[in-house]
Amino acid sequence: MSSMTRRPAILATILIGLAAGPAMSQNSVSALKGHDSNAPVDVEADRIEVQDRADRAIFSGNVNVRQTDLTMNSARLTVAYAGGASGTQIKRLDASGGVTVRSPSETARGSVAIYDLDRRLITMLGNVTLNQGQNTVNGNRLVIDLNSGRSTIDGQGVAGGQGGRVTGRFTVRQSSGN
Helix, strand or coil: CCHHHHHHHHHHHHHHHCCCCCCCCCCCCCCCCCCCCCCCEEEECCEEEEEHHHCEEEEEEEEEEEECCEEEEEEEEEEEEECCCCCCEEEEEEEEEEEEEECCCCEEEEEEEEEECCCCEEEEEEEEEEEECCEEEEEEEEEEECCCCCEEEECCCCCCCCCCCCEEECCCCCCCCC
């Protein structure tokens, strides 16, 4: 199959096969638990470059990813895939450049987001802010396990693993005064 013939097939597979769009939660269970990761994915960007020999596609400029009610926005998105007898399989999504991830109830922001489809993990790094309503948690790394729905945020540094702390501000239930 020629490279020109293969490119549209790979692009279609990438656009349809991007699984499990990201979302975040500061609760013990993420809003992603039970998310339909088989739903179609829509991607918009100013530019796409397919690198067949490297098994990746790079979307750049105002990248918008949507899967059902989950969205991710960034400056750049690299999609790593593997080809084989069963077709093209998406392996990993790497977003960078002011990444924002939204679900109906949460919003997370950070420098980088990595979605490892094989391990079903979403990791956000670099000055992460997680909002749910008026509640906010800040840290340097957020990990969401899509299997368990468990979210963890910590202050570990991106390079050295040392450093920051987690901070948060939480609303207090208002009681009726007597």
